[in-house]
Amino acid sequence: MQGTTSVIKAVATWLLALMLTVAAAVVVIYFVNTKAYGPEHQVNSYFTALQEGDGERALGLLAARVPDANAALLDGDALKASTADLEVLDIAEPRNAGEDRVDLEVRYSLGGEEGTSTYRLERTDRAWLFFDRWSFAPAALPTLTVTAASQQSASVNGVQVALPEDTTTFAAFYPVRVEVSYTSKYFAAPAESGLLASPRDTLDLVLTTEATQTLKDEVDADVRAFLAGCTAAQDRLAPPGCPFFHFTDRVELPIVWKITEYPEVKIRSVSGNWVLSPLNGKARLSTTQTDLFSGAQSPLEVEKDFSFAAKLAIGSDEVSVTPLID
Template identity: 45%
Template sequence: MSQALVRTAAGWLLVLMLAVAAGVVAINIVNNTIASPQQPVREYIDALQKGEGEKALGLLRASVPQSNAAMLDGTALQTAASRMSGLKYGEAEERGGNQVMVPVDYTIDGSDLRTEFLLEKTGTEWLFFSKWAFVPATLPVLDVTVVNANEATLNGVPVNMPNGRNSFAVFYPGEYEASLTGSYFSAPATKTTLSARDLPAAPLNLLTEATDGLKDAVGSKLKEFLDTCADTADKQQKLQPDCPFYHTTNNRVIDGTIDWSITEYPTVSIEPFGGRWVVAPLNGKAQIKARQVDLFTGAVTELNAVHDFSFTTRLDVDADTVKVTPLLSY
């Protein structure tokens, strides 16, 4: 009987030892997976890629600086994080004081990047499982400027740009791209990558330019003005009409023969200046044809002259209309 009890006790002891060993293995597995320092980082990156800004902010335990919050949720946030590929979560590295650093390697636009997250141990669950959380910090800020405009597009989202500038709180890591696309004004897209909280993002500066559509609209109005001016000069039979062009002569021009025409229309160049859009001085050529009488000899000859002319104009543009006001000096 005593031998049977010993064998039974030994069997139970073996089962207990195996159970303890299995428990230790299970605890280690949990602590290295769902209870590991990498897990909050995985959840944070996943929230960024889903555009879940509220969840990401809670996980990061970050405060939001005084700035525009347009990039902290939805499409803008999802776009910033979607450009990361090849994510690799590295082993946690001790930093002292119950803190660890978890590195994440990834690629954006073909560039290999790394972001290091600082986490701290905040306690245990069920006596064995570690609890990890991000060390609280403040979100970085991205500065954006745009020339002579009060709006822009940032990561596909329209944003207001009071006086041509604004600052946006942003999550990291991610890529942010600004652009301006309009009928009359546009700016080439420019982008910056933010890989660390403490590494300032390069500001995005949009260099606005007049579109071909605006130049064509201004050119069309100038052509209309010059053609009308030439037609009016013909009707009034004036050598010096209220136009940018004129003709002077000592001969007598026969009334009814004066014919003005524009042989070269100005090339339109529109540039920013002093917070406005200005049209560069306009240069062109006008031709006058007529018959004239020499006051000394009485000879009648054909007048055919081409004159260079130059003038300036004021440009006013709103969302739907383009107004061009020629400024003539006499």
């Protein structure tokens, strides 16, 4: 009887160990299936690819349709910059979306703002009998537009990109933060930015390009040099090729013109071209006037308003101003 009891105890111990082993295996399979093969793993892999600027891997994971648009944001430095400060804060439990599909909501911080993106994944296969394989359900990538009249390029997330049209469409992953700006010697546009968080999002970034102070200073210098030439001669009431004049009785030399108010330089875009607004100023004439009847002489000092147009030509590193005098 004692031998039988020992056998029973041994069998019971073995059965208990087996049950514990099976239970442990079930727990391990559950966690491996959830973490290593589950939808959360796919989303983490996708986010890692975005942060590394690996657009090929990100696109392969997302299985997304790429719209007919500029692809500058889909790889390399531009992509990496769009998620430079991306931090995943929480991945929620999968929500059943029917037909072996789930929706996974990701909460994150990007560009100093918190946001959420939802990804739909579908069970596509099973590995080793126990482990599910999940893939992103195909969807189109979101797009954004950049409008920048009068310029042919811009900096998109730090990468110089050609803008062949006034408005250019870009394809992008999500979530990403896009910043567009333009800076050159003669023109600049303040940065405009926005966030794309889902395939349904759209983003319209409009660059307002203006003349830099460098351009205004160079144009102003050319205008002042032109007017200096007009005031250099001291023998004309109407200096040739100049925007000011005065007709009166006989005068004596010297005839002195002096600019009392220089034109304010204003540069604006018209139909895609940069033009100068009319240049308005004041000039003072100082001389001695002789009365034709009495011969009496008297000082003459008169201030004249003047206005003229000028043609503006802007190269990559130089500017020319051509006055247009009627």
